[in-house]
Amino acid sequence: MVCKLKGRHFLTLADFTREEIETLLETAKDLKLKAKRGEFPPLLAGKTLAMIFEKPSTRTRVSFEVAMLQLGGHALYLSKNDLQLGRGETVADTARVLSRYVDCIMARVYSHSTVEELARFSSVPVINGLSDKYHPTQVLGDLLTIWEKKGKFEGLKLVFVGDGANNMAHSLLYGSTIMGMDITICSPKGYYPEKDVLDKAKEFAKRSGSKIEILSDPKEAVRGADILYTDVWVSMGQEAEKAERMKIFEPYRVNNELVSLAKEDVIVMHCLPAHRGEEITDDVMDGPNSVVFDEAENRLHAHKAILALIVI
Secondary structure, three states: OOOOOOOOOOOOOOOOOOHHHHHHHHHHHHHHHHHOOOOOOOOOOEEEEEEEOOOOOOOHHHHHHHHHHHHHOOEEEEOOOHHHHOOOOOOOHHHHHHHOOOOOOEEEEOOOOHHHHHHHOOOOOOEEEEEOOOHHHHHHHHHHHHHHOOOOOOOOOOEEEEEOOOHHHHHHHHHHHHHHHHEEEOOOOOOOOOOHHHOOOOHHHHHHHOOOHHHHHOOOOOOOEEEEOHHHHOOOOHHHHHHHHHHHHHHHHHHHHHHHHHOOOOEEEOOOOEEEOOOOOOHHHHOOOOOOOHHHHHHHHHHHHHHHHHHH
């Protein structure tokens, strides 16, 4: 697979055109179909991925590791205890050294500036596996799921209910508006998306013809929703705010009452891990509208597409 994505960093969906994202999604769909038939093309034979984890993860680690294995390559798990980053070595030097050893770097970090600095000093592609500002690899899997379930993006309404300033809300803003899908962010006041992200999303929306709404009333927001999306109220690093956040976000719980206000065929999504009984109830998570575990599986296929198309 040779395309103009080779050698590119994957830090945020804002760096990619609609056509490029469509190429990624088509590749993911093709690799998924091949996997279902037991076919695993060795597209990355002899290639190695370094996986830096400042934050632990189930889905990110397993999906990237399996993706490399199924494409014929190898993945190295590097926790903060396995690197000299925690002992004073700079991010720049870490990027320079790892670039001499591996063909791609994936990093799951606290600060988005860390993954940006890795990319600045790396001579191989860097993938943002999650930062405090963006989670683009998750949203690529989300877009694949929406495409599978709905068959299109234009004319759909995605409603995100929860913390509008978190990495998922930010990346969904970009993914939706680039692909021409309407998006509503429903959050308490004071938890709206960051201005720079919202301004850029408005630029994408103007080009694609999609609409952006920022609302604070969940019942108003979900009316007419084709996709209902939620995420945890307390992300890693926000534990000190838990008590306050639990009170503020309590009205934003996705339960059957809220789902009933959306379209009858609404799909319910969550990036996981879920705190059942907090942002989403068991009956919704395990209910007929939920595509949460299909969405989780699609992380694997989306990650394979990213790796197959950007690794040199």
